[in-house]
Amino acid sequence: MGTVAFALAVLVASVIPVSRVASGGGGGSGAGWPGIGAVGALPFEVGLTDPFHLVGYAVLTVLASRAIGRGRRGLLLAAAGAVAFGLGIELVQAPIPWRSFAWRDAAVNAVGAAIGSAALVAAGGIGSGDETDPDEASRTRRSQ
Secondary structure, eight states: OHHHHHHHHHHHHHHSOOOTTTTTOSSSSOTTSTTGGGGGGSSSOOOTTHHHHHHHHHHHHHHHHHHHOSSHHHHHHHHHHHHHHHHHHHHHHTTOTTOOOOHHHHHHHHHHHHHHHHHHHHTTOSOSSOOSOHHHHHHHHHHO
């Protein structure tokens, strides 16, 4: 239920109107935002919403993985689902006048899903087996 609630929050946040300055539009130099001018020193552009995309899709992947199961297959399904959800949101945004479709945002969403996956693996949340549900695997072993 937490995964669905979080995904719904991401969807709502993705379709509500935002100002051009807050979304990173209008100049791209970070004018008017204290400390943002240093972003231009990076070898790639970082939009003001990129951290939200990264964290949001990392969290979505972790939540979905916990709901699906902690095995490698569950993690792969969770990450693929998060990436597909992000692409779907971009498609939903395409016809909305105050939003737009952006391949870049879809790519940042995918990077966020990868970060969430890596965090789960690093934290030991993914076992070495290919089980998607440890409780189900335990029941299967007992019944054999």
